[in-house]
Amino acid sequence: MRITITVRDGSPGRADTDDLRRWLGDNPALRGRIRRPTEASPQPGTMGVAADALLALLAPGGVATVLAGGLIAWLQTRKGSQTVVISRPDGTEITVTSTHVRALDARQTAELAQQLATDLEATADTGQPGGTPDASDAPSTGPGSTVRRPAP
Template sequence: MDVAVIAEGPDGGDQLRSLRDWLVDSQELRGRVDGVERSPEIGTLGPVLDALSVALGPAGAATAFATGLIAWLRTRRGDVHIKVTLPDRSSLELTAKRVSGLDTGALQQQVTEVADLLSRQQGDRDEPERRELP
């Protein structure tokens, strides 16, 4: 199963590059994270990173992705908005505001919720599931 990850906002491409670098440090995700780019606009240099595509095959990859995503969010300063879309077009939106202060219990809960979502098959939904980290 491949999931798409987008970061909204003017620095979305930079956020995605940072997340990609973070995720590929995990042995379970090495070779599973690719950038989705679009052609540069006229007058600009280089392609624009629009999304990440993460291939989640074995069950361990979903947990590694969830763990990496939450850990990365904890390192962010300010507001970050990430949307993870599954192949059936259901999605999970994570809005993190000053998440570096998450305690161990809250961190484990977030990782478990994201890993569970990625591990189970979901039907189409009209509204994306939204989670705001404390």
């Protein structure tokens, strides 16, 4: 699955996005999976990826968990207020902000990383990886994150 990661901090430029790309790229499990979008034109009828975004390629085997932990750890080290918005192919946006994750203890950080990984792996149809539709499938939130799913 290909997801888009955008860093928003209110300042122009791509310094934070580049820093996040380097941070995530230092993890052997993510090496080669995080990249800048190509400059190629988008397909007709589709929107392109913002120039200050990153593309992440997720695959089975725990990559989403590593990515989630890396994103949260990076946000916890930031000064000021940064927001990371993760967009799944189904239009779901997951938002995590540095001001909310900075004060989390180790247990809360681990819980948020697990919830974020679950949200990253969930599919549009089912809300669960490889599962079946669940009537109780509401957007999940944890301390420091929000999930916004597209309207049906």
